[in-house]
Amino acid sequence: MPLRVGLVAGEPSGDLLASRVISGLQQAAPGAVCEGIGGPAMQAAGFDAWHPMHALTVFGYVDAFKRLPGLLRIYGDVRRRWESSPPDVFVGVDAPDFNLRLEERLKAAGIPTIHFVGPSIWAWRYERIERIRRAVSHMLVLFPFEVEIYRKEGIPVTCVGHPLAANIPMRPDRLAARARLGLDPDARILAILPGSRSSEIRQLAPRFLEAARILLRRDPALRFVVPMVNAERRREFEACLREVPLPNCHIIDRAPEPAEGQAEHGGAWPAAWHVMEASDAVLVASGTATLEAALFKRPMVISYVLTPLMRRIMEWKSGQSRPYVPWVGLPNVLAHDFVVPELLQDDATPAALAEASWRALTDAQYAASVEQTFTDMHRSLALDTAQLVAQAILTEAGRVP
Numbered sequence: 001m002p003l004r005v006g007l008v009a010g011e012p013s014g015d016l017l018a019s020r021v022i023s024g025l026q027q028a029a030p031g032a033v034c035e036g037i038g039g040p041a042m043q044a045a046g047f048d049a050w051h052p053m054h055a056l057t058v059f060g061y062v063d064a065f066k067r068l069p070g071l072l073r074i075y076g077d078v079r080r081r082w083e084s085s086p087p088d089v090f091v092g093v094d095a096p097d098f099n100l101r102l103e104e105r106l107k108a109a110g111i112p113t114i115h116f117v118g119p120s121i122w123a124w125r126y127e128r129i130e131r132i133r134r135a136v137s138h139m140l141v142l143f144p145f146e147v148e149i150y151r152k153e154g155i156p157v158t159c160v161g162h163p164l165a166a167n168i169p170m171r172p173d174r175l176a177a178r179a180r181l182g183l184d185p186d187a188r189i190l191a192i193l194p195g196s197r198s199s200e201i202r203q204l205a206p207r208f209l210e211a212a213r214i215l216l217r218r219d220p221a222l223r224f225v226v227p228m229v230n231a232e233r234r235r236e237f238e239a240c241l242r243e244v245p246l247p248n249c250h251i252i253d254r255a256p257e258p259a260e261g262q263a264e265h266g267g268a269w270p271a272a273w274h275v276m277e278a279s280d281a282v283l284v285a286s287g288t289a290t291l292e293a294a295l296f297k298r299p300m301v302i303s304y305v306l307t308p309l310m311r312r313i314m315e316w317k318s319g320q321s322r323p324y325v326p327w328v329g330l331p332n333v334l335a336h337d338f339v340v341p342e343l344l345q346d347d348a349t350p351a352a353l354a355e356a357s358w359r360a361l362t363d364a365q366y367a368a369s370v371e372q373t374f375t376d377m378h379r380s381l382a383l384d385t386a387q388l389v390a391q392a393i394l395t396e397a398g399r400v401p
Contacts, residue, residue: 002031006087010056010095015039018093024386086111088397104135112396116140161383168295177277180256187223191279196229201236203305209244210350227272228253281360294331297371299360302329302342
């Protein structure tokens with residue numbers, strides 16, 4: 001009988017992760033059948049999607065509440081299908097609110113469960129460890145420091161590295177990236193990444209643009225490049241740009257043709273990767289983009305601003321007024337140090353953002369130190385993720401000789 005694997009991914013990042021897992025699994029177990037909830041990358045890898053991934057993709061608590069009936073219907077459908085016809089193993093990719101609930105039911109029904117991408121219990125809501133213990137047969141984490149957390153709680157765990165570390169080159173080529181984007185090879189360039197959600201654009205773009213205007217007074221030749229994930233985000237950013245005009249600002253919402261050699265680093269890149277590679281420094285919203293900027297070895301300034309309502313909701317849900325750790329940005333969390341500055345909430349003033357960005361752009365000794373730290377970090381994350389995940393799936397399914 002071919003190996004049968006249930007999979008649920010609920011975000012674009014999870015879709016990409018899961019697609020590589022499927023490819024690795026099919027190499028390790030030819031004929032393996034993967035089914036459940038996923039996106040276009042998973043389907044391109046041969047996944048049987050019962051429901052589209054976007055049905056689970058929600059942005060914030062208000063959106064989740066509005067879509068709760070549909071989410072419950074999908075949850076009930078996949079749970080009943082797998083309980084009546086159990087797969088050899090179930091793999092939940094990120095999306096912890098949905099997947100941990102599902103994993104708990106499936107594990108109770110005797111189905112081995114794997115959770116891929118550990119929730120950030122090291123920062124928020126450590127009490128979730130109790131549900132994880134009930135729900136998860138084997139936890140797969142992206143970062144080495146997470147292993148000890150689960151080991152001490154008696155939960156089987158494997159660090160599988162971060163796929164981004166294999167997809168981003170160890171030595172980025174700034175000049176080649178500028179040539180692809182049609183940018184001046186000799187210009188000083190600041191990449192501005194105000195986030196991929198409407199709420200992030202609203203909160204961060206005006207501050208980032210005001211900071212850029214301050215920088216422009218220091219260096220009128222400074223160039224700004226802003227990648228956008230889609231046309232809708234571009235329209236929202238351009239609305240901010242009309243309120244805070246910025247000369248020398250170049251917006252990119254479509255990646256150039258893949259460069260020679262990119263196939264060995266994950267194929268076509270998103271526009272943001274080209275921009276990061278081309279830049280001298282990055283002003284960025286906290287999130288996965290901070291790790292991407294670190295893997296491109298760029299000095300950065302990390303920022304984030306929550307509305308008062310969202311902050312109250314987060315504090316209510318987590319029971320915390322701040323994370324357990326003193327850092328928010330992933331590069332700093334991994335380094336256990338403030339390698340790059342974090343300007344959050346009231347500290348995210350245009351003047352402070354400009355001052356920190358100026359140092360990132362102009363202090364060569366500082367930039368070299370950051371580059372070395374990020375190079376070491378890149379090496380620590382560069383594991384064969386697809387092979388390690390496939391091995392864990394085969395082991396839990398009892399298919400390893």
